[in-house]
Amino acid sequence: MIDLVVFLTLLALGYGFGRYAESRHYKSIIEREKTLRRIPAVAQKFPPVTTKPYRTELVTGSVVISVDYFKRFLSSLRNIIGGRVKAYETLLDRARREAILRMKEQADELGADMVFNIKLETSSIYKGKKNSVGSVEVLAYGTALIP
Amino acid sequence: MLVTNVEIIPGKRVTKHMGLVQGSSVRAKHVGRDIMASLKNIFGGELKGYTELLQESREEAVNRMIEQAHAVGANAVLNVRFSTSSVAAGAAELFAYGTAVVLE
Numbered sequence: 001m002i003d004l005v006v007f008l009t010l011l012a013l014g015y016g017f018g019r020y021a022e023s024r025h026y027k028s029i030i031e032r033e034k035t036l037r038r039i040p041a042v043a044q045k046f047p048p049v050t051t052k053p054y055r056t057e058l059v060t061g062s063v064v065i066s067v068d069y070f071k072r073f074l075s076s077l078r079n080i081i082g083g084r085v086k087a088y089e090t091l092l093d094r095a096r097r098e099a100i101l102r103m104k105e106q107a108d109e110l111g112a113d114m115v116f117n118i119k120l121e122t123s124s125i126y127k128g129k130k131n132s133v134g135s136v137e138v139l140a141y142g143t144a145l146i147p
Numbered sequence: 148m149l150v151t152n153v154e155i156i157p158g159k160r161v162t163k164h165m166g167l168v169q170g171s172s173v174r175a176k177h178v179g180r181d182i183m184a185s186l187k188n189i190f191g192g193e194l195k196g197y198t199e200l201l202q203e204s205r206e207e208a209v210n211r212m213i214e215q216a217h218a219v220g221a222n223a224v225l226n227v228r229f230s231t232s233s234v235a236a237g238a239a240e241l242f243a244y245g246t247a248v249v250l251e
Contacts, residue, residue, distance in 0.1 A: 014189050014191065017191060018191035025192075062202055064194040064197040064201065065193050065194070068189060068190055069188070098193075117152055117153050121230060135184070
């Protein structure tokens, strides 16, 4: 009985705080993406051909984000039925966008025009019970073009 | 020391190729952080302690790579790549590698 109460409390806490954290995070991501839109981040390997002199610098951004209890429970249900695991899709989407934003912020501080040759690296670093995914780390790195 | 993830630096010629250089670092956080992380696993959200930890150890890995490049007499490391893997619960390995070259 007590186990059930604890489980339901955790579920409710995860649902409440998790939703709140996610919506707040998305809001801040969208806002910062707007302000940093002047720095394009592209995956092409070589810088555009210009005659202006410039220097280059390696910029990185990383973030570790954890999924909440409720979503982890949902995804374990999904594992039975199969199909898209939306809970983890939004987790990875948030992590990638945040990492790219942090990289762009670093480029912005250097006064860069653009960031090219972007690579993204994802790894799950914290395994929860039964080897379920606890949290993911995303690293974004690229070369900033500074005029 | 120039560290970059492009293969060709515009306007500069590679005069000597020194081969692969690498640096890695394995780190774990103290128990307090791990407890915080397991709490965050209920609520969801960013694990700031772990972000910091990984950033620090990535810098360490890059520094070790640079040291190695110095040792072979290079003045730049091109085509740098990063990779992360978890080796044990609460510990992660950060690995950085690149090509050491001498630029004119």
